Amino acid sequence: MASCWSDSDTEDEMMGLRSSLLNALDAIETPAAFASSGEIGFVDPGVFVHGMGPIYLPLEESQARQMIEQAHQAPYGKGSETIIDTSVRNTWELHSGQFELRRPSWNTLLERVVAGVARELDLDSTVHAELYKMLIYEEGAMFKPHTDTEKAPGMVATLVIGLPSAHEGGEVVVNHRGQQKTFKLSNTQCSYASWYSDVVHEVLPVTSGYRWVLTYNLALDASQPRPAGGLQPPDNSYLYKTLKLWVEQDASLGPTSHFWYQLDHEYTEASISLRALKTRDLACVQALYEISTMLPVDIFLAVLEKTEHGTCDYDDDDRYHPYDAMYTEGFHPLEDVTSTTYEVKSLVDLDGKKVLRGRTLDTKSILQADCFEDISPEESYRGYLGNEGPDVTHWYRVTAVAVVARCSTASFLLGGLPKK
Ligand SMILES: O=C(O)CCC(=O)C(=O)O
Ligand SMILES: [Fe+2]
16 A cells, blocks of 8 residues: 555665565575486496396497397386387386396495485485386487386485496486486496486487496485475575565556666676576576566566776876886775766676666665675776876676566666667
8 A cells, every 4th residue: 555655654664675575585595406417437336137147347239239138128107007119218128136236335336326416416315226227228219308207115316327338329318497407428437317206307319339327216215204305396485475565565666666686696798697597596586587477577687887986096106107007907996986886787688688788777776785895896997197197997797686577677678778
């Protein structure tokens, strides 16, 4: 009911809402990885295939062909059924009763790998690995995008260990909430890739050689609560509620209702886009983007710049070598600031497409009051020149996300220089 408030009530209310928005955004944490990969080294698990004998590393074609003779086409889960359809999954498989891993130290190594994966995926340390299948992908073999069904009680993730075998292609591509990673298992040593069961993944076609892997189900004790990590989207309900209030109140007050939230990392004007964002920045902007599909707000990214111009002290050497001094390296603190300006250097949409440049920045719209503090500036220094003392310009740049009430997006975008 903004219309009944006195100005000071309104201002207090707005300040309260802004600090709630700041708290809600500050509370967003870096999510755990949804998938991870790494190298293990050249370790022989002592693969012994029943009816065949030991398999030597790296895998040779003759042994690959012999194993394929023992193997069967791998099925895949479709609803409650498992079916074989080589246009979806084309892989040879040996089930865990058909082979053994005879090297006694293999389990110790496996425990180390599983502990590392548990850390990377932020899984509880009680996670244990259960050997599931051995897979051999020959030329043309692949597995189309799918998620993994729960093959054991408490199963939360899949671990694939690649064994040394020369091959090309066969990369695993994992996709989760708009993020994609590609893993290539090693030809020459053991390596691993792991992902939460609900992460969509595919194995691209092998173009030559044999891709040879062991698959493990990673499961938590059935008594453990399921981890929130990659399985569930983070809980952004507080941010949603606060933004909803802002849209209803603050956003109806001004013609260009928006606010800026400074990101943790700096990005260059050329690179800034959703894809380039790291860790918590990605989580924050992704949360805002998801909310923008439910509330009438638009999200942009920008490089914000503060420029300070003024004079500075010069050392006596400058007076006698004025032209050298023009190129003095190092930092010159401003003695007397003659002008301070704030600008939106470059505004882009989440795909990184420029929508605006050179708009004046109203610093009151930045949620963090100390936005430009603790930033090391870039500087341009002009040394002692005849009658003029030395002068200096400092530029402080930060990257921020803009949240704009959709009713004022058009006016927000006016007032900048034409995009370049
Ligand atoms: O071969 C791989 O890397 C993955 C296999 C897979 O996705 C599965 O067994 O569900
Ligand atoms: Fe899978």
